[in-house]
Amino acid sequence: MSFADTWLFLQQGVLSGLVTGSVYALLAVAVVIIFKTTDVPNFAQGEIFMVGGYIALFLILVMGWPYLAVIPVTLVGVAVLSGLFQRVVMERVIASKGVGVQMVIATLGLAYALKGLVRTSGLGDTPRSLPPLASTDAVIIGDAVLTRLDLLIFAVAVTVMLLLFGMFTYTRVGRAMRAVGMNPKAARLTGVNLTRIRMMVWALSGLISAVAALLITPKILITPDIGHIAILAYAAAIVGGITSLPGAVVGGFVIGIAENLVGLFISTNAIVVAPFVAIMVVLLLRPQGLLGGKLQVKKV
Amino acid sequence: MNQRSRYAAAAALCVLALSATAQAQQEPGITDKTIKIGVFAPLSGSGMAYGFDVLNAAKMWYAKVNKEGGVNGRQIELVIEDDRCNANDLVAAVKKLNEQDKVFLLNGGSCSAAVVASREYIEREKVPLVMLNASGDGALYPPSKYIYGAFSISQHAVGGSMVQFASEHLKAKKIGYINHDDAYGGWNLEAAKAQAKQLGDPALQVQSVNPNITDVTAPMLKIRAGNPDVLLLTTYARPAALIIKKAHELGWNKPIVLAVNGTADLKQLVENVGNKDAFKNVYIQDVLADLPGGPKLTWVYEMYKQSYPDLAAKPGHPQSYMPYGIPPAMAVVNALKAAGPQPTREKVLQALETMKFDSGVMAGPIEFGPGDRAAQEAAIYIKFDGTNMTLVPGAFKSTWQYQK
Numbered sequence: 003m004s005f006a007d008t009w010l011f012l013q014q015g016v017l018s019g020l021v022t023g024s025v026y027a028l029l030a031v032a033v034v035i036i037f038k039t040t041d042v043p044n045f046a047q048g049e050i051f052m053v054g055g056y057i058a059l060f061l062i063l064v065m066g067w068p069y070l071a072v073i074p075v076t077l078v079g080v081a082v083l084s085g086l087f088q089r090v091v092m093e094r095v096i097a098s099k100g101v102g103v104q105m106v107i108a109t110l111g112l113a114y115a116l117k118g119l120v121r122t123s124g125l126g127d128t129p130r131s132l133p134p135l136a137s138t139d140a141v142i143i144g145d146a147v148l149t150r151l152d153l154l155i156f157a158v159a160v161t162v163m164l165l166l167f168g169m170f171t172y173t174r175v176g177r178a179m180r181a182v183g184m185n186p187k188a189a190r191l192t193g194v195n196l197t198r199i200r201m202m203v204w205a206l207s208g209l210i211s212a213v214a215a216l217l218i219t220p221k222i223l224i225t226p227d228i229g230h231i232a233i234l235a236y237a238a239a240i241v242g243g244i245t246s247l248p249g250a251v252v253g254g255f256v257i258g259i260a261e262n263l264v265g266l267f268i269s270t271n272a273i274v275v276a277p278f279v280a281i282m283v284v285l286l287l288r289p290q291g292l293l294g295g296k297l298q299v300k301k302v
Numbered sequence: 303m304n305q306r307s308r309y310a311a312a313a314a315l316c317v318l319a320l321s322a323t324a325q326a327q328q329e330p331g332i333t334d335k336t337i338k339i340g341v342f343a344p345l346s347g348s349g350m351a352y353g354f355d356v357l358n359a360a361k362m363w364y365a366k367v368n369k370e371g372g373v374n375g376r377q378i379e380l381v382i383e384d385d386r387c388n389a390n391d392l393v394a395a396v397k398k399l400n401e402q403d404k405v406f407l408l409n410g411g412s413c414s415a416a417v418v419a420s421r422e423y424i425e426r427e428k429v430p431l432v433m434l435n436a437s438g439d440g441a442l443y444p445p446s447k448y449i450y451g452a453f454s455i456s457q458h459a460v461g462g463s464m465v466q467f468a469s470e471h472l473k474a475k476k477i478g479y480i481n482h483d484d485a486y487g488g489w490n491l492e493a494a495k496a497q498a499k500q501l502g503d504p505a506l507q508v509q510s511v512n513p514n515i516t517d518v519t520a521p522m523l524k525i526r527a528g529n530p531d532v533l534l535l536t537t538y539a540r541p542a543a544l545i546i547k548k549a550h551e552l553g554w555n556k557p558i559v560l561a562v563n564g565t566a567d568l569k570q571l572v573e574n575v576g577n578k579d580a581f582k583n584v585y586i587q588d589v590l591a592d593l594p595g596g597p598k599l600t601w602v603y604e605m606y607k608q609s610y611p612d613l614a615a616k617p618g619h620p621q622s623y624m625p626y627g628i629p630p631a632m633a634v635v636n637a638l639k640a641a642g643p644q645p646t647r648e649k650v651l652q653a654l655e656t657m658k659f660d661s662g663v664m665a666g667p668i669e670f671g672p673g674d675r676a677a678q679e680a681a682i683y684i685k686f687d688g689t690n691m692t693l694v695p696g697a698f699k700s701t702w703q704y705q706k
Contacts, residue, residue, distance in 0.1 A: 007527050018519040127351060128567050129540035131574040138576060140551055147552055222516045223540050223574055230514050258517075265520025271483050273520060274512040 014146040015262035021152040022221075023258020024159035028214040029235030030242065030250035031166060032207040038183035038245050039203045040092070042105045043236070046112035048229025050208055053116050054080045054215030055224040058132055059125055069135065077212045084208025087112055089201045117226050126226040134220035155217045162213055163251055170247065179203055183245070234261075237277035241284045243294025252292055256280065329646050331406030337376045337638060337645070339364070340399030342383040342392065342410030343434055349387025351566065353412030355613075355620045356435045357382070359602070359627030360409065362609040363635070373638040374645070381405055387412065389419035396420045400429050407650060409634050411436040411451070412623075414486070424448050430651055432634050435626035439489045442675040443704045450654050452676035453629045453668065455589040459679035460561050461490030462700025464534045464587060465497040467683050469504055471694060472557055476505045478530035480521055480545060482537055483510040490536045490561070493702035500701055505530075513538055522548040536561040543574035550580035559585045562681065566622060572688045581688035587681045589665050590625055593693050599625060602663060629661040629668050629677065665697040673704055 003011075029051060036044045044050075058076045061067045067075075091112070095104050120126045136154040140147050170176040181189040182199045190196050215224075222228070238257045242249025257277050264276040284291060331338035341360060343353030364378045372378060381403045383395035392411065399405045407430040411417030417433055418440035424431045425446055433441075433451030439458055441449050452459070461481070468474040479494060481487035487510055498506050507528040509521040522545055525533055533549065535542050535558060542564030549558060565571070565586050572578065592598035602625045607614045614620065633654065638645055640653035658669040666680025680699040685692040 003527075010527070011523060014519060014523055018517060022517045121347075128570050129543065129574060130570065131543075131576060134576060138547070138551065140553070149551055218516075220576070223543060225540060227514075231516060234516075261517055262520050266523060270509045270511050270521040270524065273515060273517075 010145045011266040012263075013144045015266045016259055017143060017146045017148055018152070019259030019262040020255060021148065021156050021258070022218070022261070023238075023255040024156045025214050025218040025254075026231075026234045026238045026257050027251045027254025028159050028162060028210050028217075029232060030238035030254045031163065031247060032210040032214070033232070033235050033239045034242075034244060034247055034250045035179070035183075035203050035210075036207050037239070038247075039179060039186075040105070040200055041102060042092070042109065044207070045106060045109045045232075046087075046116065047207070047211065047235060048232025049113040049116040050080060050084055051211040051215050051232065052224065052226065052229045053083065053120065054208075054212035055132065055219040055228070056120050056123065056125055057212075058216055058219075059130060059224065060123070062133065063125070063130075069133070073216060076216060077209050080212035080215075081205040081209040084211075085201045085205030088204035089197070092204070093197055093200070113229065117229065120226045129223040129225045131223050132216070132219045135216070151221065155221065158213070158217055162210065166210070166247070175199075175202065179206075234277055237281050239291075240281050241292060243291025246291060246293045246295065249291050249293030256292070329406060330400075330404040332376075332645065335376055336379045337373060338379045338381060338403065338405045339634065340383065340396070340403060340405035340408045340410065341380050341434075342385045342395045342399065342408070343412045344387035345382075345384040347386040347388070349413055351621050352387060352623060353385075353434060355606075355624035356412055356627035357410075358610060358613070358620075359606065359624050360434060360631040361627075362605055363628050363631035365609065366605075367635050373635060374643045378635075383410070385410065385413070385416060387416055389416045392416040393420050393423060396423060396431075400427055405429075406645075407432065407634065407647065409630055410434055411438060414438045414440065414457075417441055417451070421446065421449060428647065430647055430654070432630050432637075432654070434630050435623055437486075439676070440485060444706070445673055445675045445704065447651060450633070450670060450675050450677065453633070453664070453678055454623070454626045455562065455665075455678050455681060456676035456700075457486050457489035458493035458702050459676065459700035460536060460563065460587070460681070461492070461494035462497040462702045463679070463681040463698045464490075464536065464559055464561055465494045465501065465504075465506070466700065467585075467587075467681070467694075467698040468532045468534060468557075468559060469498075469501045470698065471683065471696075472532050472559075474504060474531035476528070476530040477507065478525040478528060478533040479506055479508045480525065480533065480535050480537060480541075481508065481510055482513050482541070484513060486563070487536065493700050494534070494536075496702045497700060511537065511541060513541060515541055515544070518544045518548045521545070522552060522554070526552055526554055530556070532557045532559060534559050534561070535564065537564055539564045539566060539571065540574075543571055546571075546580050546584065547575045547577070550575070550577060555583060557583045557585060559587065559683065562587045562589055568686065578688035581686060584686050584688075585683050585694070586686045588684055589678065589681050591661075591663055591665055591682070593684060593691055594622065596693070599663065602628060625663050628663050632659065632661055633657060633668055633677065666699055 057079050061072045134151045136150045138149045178194045238253035239250050242253025260276045265273040343357035344350050368377050385392035385395045409432045411433040412435050414436045417436040417438045421441045431449045435454045437457045438451040439456050468477050481491050606620050637650045637653040641649035660667050664678045665682045668677045680697040683694040
């Protein structure tokens with residue numbers, strides 16, 4: 003491989019990786035906020051993302067709505083769906099002293115139900131695309147080629163992450179969410195309504211997933227099985243530190259870039275393996291993740 | 303010959319005739335007036351597009367044969383099952399048809415992975431299986447005495463034919479090749495390499511990708527860096543759309559040839575790529591004898607309209623794979639005819655092994671051999687600009703053969 007090729011691969015791999023990585027980061031944040039506040043890995047995260055794409059697709063293809071209406075309805079629809087699932091199903095499991103595994107199974111049930119629902123809708127028979135939110139004209143950066151859509155995806159994803167940072171840092175509800183994540187008993191003693199906060203966290207997670215779906219489905223296409231992308235979000239969350247929001251963001255970018263660089267410099271067969279290798283390396287060298295803080299011993 | 307001898311000879315002939323009839327009637331699914339055939343395909347679920355109308359096409363061919371008097375005086379009776387394109391359901395359907403309905407032979411399977419799962423049972427039960435439109439390379443190689451298939455095309459032939467087209471028609475000396483890293487990809491690449499070797503070894507630059515890939519930057523960039531004369535794509539529809547889109551973004555303007563694996567819904571493909579300029583130099587592989595709706599295939603579509611007027615009036619019908627159902631039904635009928643008035647499974651299998659005929663539906667002849675259970679190994683190529691289709695003259699055949 004010539005030096006020119008190596009330099010081109012490096013530039014293109016990093017820039018394209020930042021774009022897809024920004025979406026993995028969003029989904030990783032959606033995973034982490036639920037895990038932090040409920041101790042439950044949400045195995046329906048990918049399917050919630052997928053449903054976001056299909057709601058938008060339905061509104062555009064079947065209802066003929068413009069994007070201006072589709073975006074808010076999709077965001078609200080997925081947020082309400084996620085929040086309701088927490089309120090109706092998960093809270094009942096918590097109320098009946100259910101253990102973690104029961105809640106995990108409940109999320110798996112949601113995943114299968116959503117996938118089945120989409121399959122029966124008639125839209126899931128073939129890969130489909132949402133109309134892109136921006137043109138796909140090429141933009142040259144250095145030697146690398148991106149599209150206007152890529153730049154929009156990156157910009158919106160980063161903006162959403164900054165807004166989330168602002169919300170968790172400066173708003174009352176954001177601080178309440180963090181308090182529930184750190185110590186739910188203490189949070190309740192200070193007057194935080196745990197049920198409401200957990201529902202809001204799930205709704206927020208759904209909203210973030212819907213944003214990710216609207217951004218990336220014009221680029222990667224949508225099928226009922228596209229929820230497998232959540233595996234990459236989990237990889238990002240673990241690499242960054244499963245309880246760290248900044249870690250999830252960093253992890254998303256690391257996974258996005260690693261996929262491309264492994265594909266370019268090692269083998270395209272290894273692209274799907276790259277996230278798992280990254281998980282193993284991080285777990286071996288820094289089990290708490292890149293930004294997971296110090297290892298903590300929990301009293302049981 | 304005296305009278306006693308004449309009586310003895312007549313009695314012997316009667317015994318022979320009776321024993322032949324008895325033998326035929328011992329065969330499951332055969333009566334004096336009917337032959338029972340088990341037919342199965344995905345008739346519901348997400349895989350329905352692969353087989354629903356394919357089975358309808360087979361049914362209309364059997365109906366035509368019955369109308370013309372049947373096979374050696376027997377009417378064909380079909381028992382139909384839904385395999386949902388799923389291995390468990392398909393094996394259950396095969397078992398039901400064989401054990402409960404006691405069919406003479408099986409004619410079914412539109413999904414390769416599902417039909418491959420039935421191989422062990424078919425061989426154990428020694429019941430002939432003539433697939434519908436599944437490629438089913440995993441069930442065809444190594445050759446089984448009881449299984450015949452790939453009436454549309456085998457995955458091996460997909461790869462071999464693509465390389466033949468790239469070399470013969472596009473005069474490519476250096477060929478970029480993107481396939482999947484699964485069994486399908488392995489099969490078509492094996493034949494692609496064999497074909498390249500036979501053509502004097504044009505350089506084959508291969509990038510294998512997972513079917514779930516979300517970012518195709520790496521494979522496409524590596525292909526572009528290798529500077530091949532043509533890019534052959536044997537991926538499924540979603541990765542194919544992503545790669546054509548990425549190729550356009552990266553300024554690729556050399557020919558792209560898309561295998562039949564990714565062409566089930568061309569309108570959707572164009573929508574998914576999102577830019578017709580990306581199709582300026584795209585060819586698609588097809589396995590039919592003519593362009594969809596072309597004059598050579600008019601009779602098939604007319605026959606469908608007459609057989610299923612209500613269905614034909616509905617949008618989305620006939621489904622694009624519909625014509626694929628006719629050649630397997632033709633093969634079954636031909637084999638039954640060749641087996642004579644007292645057919646046995648053994649005789650049908652013998653007839654299938656040496657069968658060769660032109661279906662008038664597919665790009666190449668339907669042809670089996672002692673070591674070859676794949677019916678069809680040729681493809682046509684169509685220049686597709688996102689709207690219009692122009693047929694490239696001729697058919698391009700894979701020469702790959704199974705080696706022990």
